[in-house]
Amino acid sequence: MSFFKTASLVNQYFFKKKHFPDLNELHSLNLSKPEKRQLLTTIRNALFFEWVLKTYFYQFYKKKSLSFGLSVLMIALQETLLHKSPLFHVSKELKQTLGQLKLSWLYPLVLPFFKEIREFDFYWPLFLEEISKEPLIADLLTEHPGLNISFLFRHPPFGVRFEHIDDLELFLTNNPTSKKIPSISNFLIAAQSSTELTALFNEGKVSYQDAAAFSLYQALPNIAPKVIYDCCAAPGGKSTILMKKWPEASFYLTDIKPSRLESLKENIDRFFKTQKKPSVIQIAEHDWSDEPFKGEKADLILVDAPCSGLGVTARHPDILWTRNNENLIKNQHLQSKILDSAALLLNAGGYLIYATCSLSSVENDKVVELFLKSHSDFEAISISLSLGCATLYGSQILPTNEHDGLYFCLLLKK
Numbered sequence: 001m002s003f004f005k006t007a008s009l010v011n012q013y014f015f016k017k018k019h020f021p022d023l024n025e026l027h028s029l030n031l032s033k034p035e036k037r038q039l040l041t042t043i044r045n046a047l048f049f050e051w052v053l054k055t056y057f058y059q060f061y062k063k064k065s066l067s068f069g070l071s072v073l074m075i076a077l078q079e080t081l082l083h084k085s086p087l088f089h090v091s092k093e094l095k096q097t098l099g100q101l102k103l104s105w106l107y108p109l110v111l112p113f114f115k116e117i118r119e120f121d122f123y124w125p126l127f128l129e130e131i132s133k134e135p136l137i138a139d140l141l142t143e144h145p146g147l148n149i150s151f152l153f154r155h156p157p158f159g160v161r162f163e164h165i166d167d168l169e170l171f172l173t174n175n176p177t178s179k180k181i182p183s184i185s186n187f188l189i190a191a192q193s194s195t196e197l198t199a200l201f202n203e204g205k206v207s208y209q210d211a212a213a214f215s216l217y218q219a220l221p222n223i224a225p226k227v228i229y230d231c232c233a234a235p236g237g238k239s240t241i242l243m244k245k246w247p248e249a250s251f252y253l254t255d256i257k258p259s260r261l262e263s264l265k266e267n268i269d270r271f272f273k274t275q276k277k278p279s280v281i282q283i284a285e286h287d288w289s290d291e292p293f294k295g296e297k298a299d300l301i302l303v304d305a306p307c308s309g310l311g312v313t314a315r316h317p318d319i320l321w322t323r324n325n326e327n328l329i330k331n332q333h334l335q336s337k338i339l340d341s342a343a344l345l346l347n348a349g350g351y352l353i354y355a356t357c358s359l360s361s362v363e364n365d366k367v368v369e370l371f372l373k374s375h376s377d378f379e380a381i382s383i384s385l386s387l388g389c390a391t392l393y394g395s396q397i398l399p400t401n402e403h404d405g406l407y408f409c410l411l412l413k414k
């Protein structure tokens with residue numbers, strides 16, 4: 001398989017747009033299975049390959065005009081270090097593709113490196129050591145000494161939530177390699193995507209949900225709320241947890257983005273194929289950073305706020321391509337505004353749940369601290385999540401091989 005097509009896509013997505021393609025984009029690229037593997041593995045590990053280029057080929061790396069050629073080298077590194085393709089194959093493709101790009105002069109300069117290349121396990125710890133010095137990652141490591149930053153780069157786990165125990169048991173009998181995630185619920189498993197799961201998904205019998213997101217279930221207070229808001233609800237993963245727990249409540253599901261509300265509608269329609277539907281569900285576009293929603297007061301409000309996504313970089317590797325500390329402060333202002341508006345709509349005795357998929361206290365405990373300072377009628381209630389560690393006000397789940405990283409905090413309006 002030639003490196004040309006995938007290298008041109010690496011150049012486009014990593015060097016030019018700094019954007020990881022989503023499923024729809026990938027579909028429209030019409031790639032063969034091996035091309036898709038080559039592209040995704042290369043850009044998922046792009047920061048690592050970029051570090052190899054910077055370290056061993058600095059004289060070429062610093063020339064931004066060479067980004068297509070550098071993309072070819074990234075593919076060659078991916079093929080050698082991760083896919084373990086033999087040197088004769090990699091060098092042949094390298095020579096040919098560099099020739100197509102009129103960069104034949106580069107080939108004899110890089111070939112000696114490929115001839116003497118060491119194992120992936122030699123380079124990876126050196127890369128991690130280097131990236132740990134970057135301010136944003138260094139701050140995360142200071143805050144969470146237990147954070148294994150390798151997990152920021154690994155392939156995302158595939159969590160599947162079953163709505164009925166019978167379907168789950170039958171599936172586990174047919175697919176013995178799938179694994180239950182019992183620390184949270186008997187209904188969640190780690191599996192491989194398959195046509196059987198797709199059929200169950202279309203019938204509304206399963207949802208694809210990460211174990212960390214499903215931990216919301218453990219943070220819910222033991223009350224019977226009549227009115228529930230999910231402010232930043234799309235695409236609805238956590239709304240369905242709330243609706244499963246409290247099908248008798250009235251629900252207001254809002255989001256700032258109409259296109260994301262369309263996905264939310266599809267997701268909850270699918271979910272209701274097998275679940276009791278609450279009698280009142282209102283779905284509306286709303287910007288909570290502006291003002292509270294004009295509706296009835298609530299007994300429970302979930303704010304699953306927009307954030308840096310540092311806990312879900314495995315799904316969105318481009319978060320790390322454009323990483324910086326200033327964005328966290330901007331997010332903190334937005335998160336605080338959304339919480340302030342949500343607080344206005346909550347009844348006394350009601351609960352506000354603040355969640356993010358961030359690992360940074362700037363977007364987590366600090367936002368709660370600022371909120372509590374200006375809302376003396378609220379207090380943080382301690383929660384215990386089996387995947388999380390207690391923080392000053394909430395619980396932080398760190399990413400692992402099995403799940404994403406998320407933060408939850410439960411606040412009571414006195």
Ligand SMILES: C[S@@+](CC[C@H](N)C(=O)[O-])C[C@H]1O[C@@H](n2cnc3c(N)ncnc32)[C@H](O)[C@@H]1O
Pocket residue numbers: 231232233234235236237238239254255256257260286287288289290304305306307338357
């Ligand atoms: C972390 S996602 C929510 C995920 C969702 N709760 C789930 O579990 O599927 C954050 C959402 O907040 C929305 N959002 C961003 N700014 C907002 C605002 N000012 N008001 C309301 N929603 C907002 C985004 O469009 C995005 O859908």
